[in-house]
Amino acid sequence: MLRVRENRRELSSRIEVARIVVGGVFAVLAFAYWYVQIARGEHYFELSENNRIRSIKLTAPRGYVLDRNGSVLVENEPAYSLQLYRREAKSVSASIKFAVELLGLPPETVQARLTRGRRYPDFVPIPLAENLSLEEVAAIEARAPEHPEFAIVVSQRRLYKRGGSAAHILGYLAEATPDQIRRSGNVYTLGDWIGQKGIESSYEKLLGGANGERRVIVDSHAREIAEESRAESRPGQNLFLTIDRGLQQLAEELFADRVGSAVALDPRTGEILALVSSPSYDPNWFTRRVTSEEWTSLLSDPNHPLQNRAIQNTYSPGSVFKVFLAYGALARGWVDPEAQVFCPGHAVFYGRAFRCHRKGGHGWVNLRNAIKVSCDVYFYNLGRRLGVDRIAEIARDFGFGEPTGVDLAHEKPGLVPSEEWARTKRKARWYPSETISVSIGQGPVLVTPMQVARAISAVVTGGKLPTPHLFFASQDPRTGVRLRYRGEERHSLAIDRAGLAIVKNGMWAVVNEPGGTAFGSRVPGIEAGGKTGTVQVARRDAVARAGVDPRRLEDHAWFAAFAPIEDPKIVIVVFVEHGGHGSSAAAPVARRLLAKYFGVDVEPRPGEPGFSRASARTAAAPPATSAGVTE
């Protein structure tokens, strides 16, 4: 059966070929493994380390925010959020589907968050949903064995205890944007909530503390096997604000149906006792994820509730400006306080008639009385004599044209016009007639209510320009150690005691003497001074012609007050957009705030919170405006 000579030659040569093939293939395999293990070894080693070590953030509890008396404004409450560990997911789309269906999440939002999360390595969890209810948490936990890719994270949610109150002071938290993460040098990570406005943003570092980190070894099912290291978090500091909650609350109530802002400062220190910008918004919206409708309504609101009017809106100061002009001119010896100017009700400059707000005129007025009755003609003459550049010098002395340095972001500097400004910025020459307007606070000069409050502080303290601030003290929640605010005085004006007395006296007369423009807003028992201001939005004839929306053509109302006359403790600036006259729209607000601050009972007037018919009947209500004088 064995054949004698079979032909093996071909077969043998094929076997030789096979030997070469086998040797060659094994050599290629060895090379491939060399490439993976040696050439790319370090890369894969790193990946394997990341594979097994999972970093779990220990979020530092954010500090509380309290008012100056320790009443809590912002605290934290527990919140549950859902995170997706992509690497654990068998199919990410199936996981997303599961979460969307179980929790009823909007698919587009979840998809958007997934897309954003994909920019980071796959061991970084993607936050999918926040603020889960306990039922939702239970539903997810129940399915955890099938879905090891989901993790429920308990975190602290910011709770603004009083809703929209003090919203512009406090700001809000929102998820750090990729841009913010990059700018922080990756201190923040995906899903971190950071302060976006207000003091939440200004004192982010202080409030936020420092997150800790646990590094744990996990298996492929994300089960924790051992803890490798642990760095505890450093809790955020509790922050005491200079705000007086009672005063703040009353101010907000007074602004409930007004548009505008109010600032109450301690002129000696710059401490902000109250800051209102109306309309407001509820910062809790952002913590609970603002819905698109809420966003749209916030953004499309013509009154821009997100804007902090006290520092971000600039307006002409109106007659309030006369106070600064008077003090500045006195301090520099540019005016004789006793020199009298005759006011016939109007004056003609450069061939054009400028009217005083009082048609009949004020007769002979000196500086003090010009402040008291807010005589336009007196200040037209003063302004014309000084010229716009000296007016600008005075305005800058009071800190106009630059941010006040308040500890809130996005503050506007305002505008102090000068001949140089006209030439270089406006590119149109300065007309002398504009100087006449500027000397009564109209025209291109623009200020923020905060700047006015600071400048008034400088006037009433005799020249010290404080830095307004909200920071009162911080407290380490572990040790209880408090840190107080140490502000620096930015600069001082020339102090002129005689001039100070004259201006203060004029401002006292505004409130306390019959004929003063805010005589109706005096508070018995409080020695207060003030100055009204009314800013024309449109010419009077235009108001008559417009008829479209007369409300938006109404004048803006200013009132700046301080008390007491000797050694003032509080400066209040009230600005009511389209409120009408300063004396009727703004001064009564200041009246109530002053009364509150000094603990004096005053009867609420019609239209004010706390007003009731009973009290109106029993009390002889003072007239809303003093007789005949509206400015």
Add this chain to the structure above:
Amino acid sequence: MISRVLPVPRRLDLVILSCALALAILGILFVSSTTEGGRFDGLATRQAIWVLVGLGGLVAAVLFDYRVLLKFSFFIYCVSLAPLVYLLFFGERIANVKSWIRVGGFQFQPAELAKIATALLLAYLFENEDDARMKGGTFLKVGVIVAVPFLLVFLQPDAGLAATFLPLAAMALFFGGLPGRAWIAILVAVALLAGVGWFVLADYQKQRIGTFLNPESDVLGSGYQVRQSKIAVGSGGFTGKGFRAGTQSQLRFLPVQHTDFILAVIAEEWGFLGVCLVLALFATLLLRALTLARVARDRGGVFLILAIASMLFFSVVVNASMMIGLLPTTGIPLPLVSYGGSSVATSFLGIGLILAVEYRRFANA
């Protein structure tokens, strides 16, 4: 039919035997590395038992006259296909495929035995074919012999296991002397078929076919496996992280690590050196088998060695390529090393047949 008179001189090839044993021991070692203390505790012991069973088969194969097996190869072939047919109709689905038969506490894949039977029948076919050029009839016979078990396994459906029959066909055609033009024709036909299929079928159809062929892993799933396996292999570096110290394997990032992915475990824990050791052992074994094939006494023996070596070669190369993503994951284990009774036992049986041919090289029976 054990020879009554033992042929002289006896030649047991120690190179092949020691390579196979070394690989099997490595296998037991690393099965224990990845399974002890876990869900699969005790598998190393089972694997050791299977190695012993395989060694029993090896001894039997050496002592039994392979020429008798060749003579009855058609019968053996038919008998080995019977359980595959049975499985197709009555099989129990385990992990989505009907490829296992349960006997007591053990599971066995009859397809593994069918591979040996097919190898025997092919060797018998070429016993009397010594033409320099393959004849058309032989070509057809080769086709049918391989296609039948291939299709039976393919329909289980276990594409990976079915693919292990293909090297038998390639071996037979290459060593049987299929002319170059025919090779080109086959390649062109396959390429055309695949190409036409690719363009004609819609995406979801392709996906369905893919799922049908490989039901265990969806696209993302297998992507995950390859990725984890590459990390395991790559992170081993030159000397590895140390026995039982591989983070990928010990923390179970690797899928089916004691079976299909055992080489990744070796690569992670023993590094490039470990991989070289495994590859060198296989290369030595295979090159030695080719040497033995060249000098085998008869043409049936030559083809028997070549058939078994081709299957081993195919499995080793595909499995090793899978680990580092050179080929898609197909569920082909590393012969002799991976955990799995039928695979280990039949591998040893095959090694036994190679040894048997050499054992009787100078016999005259």
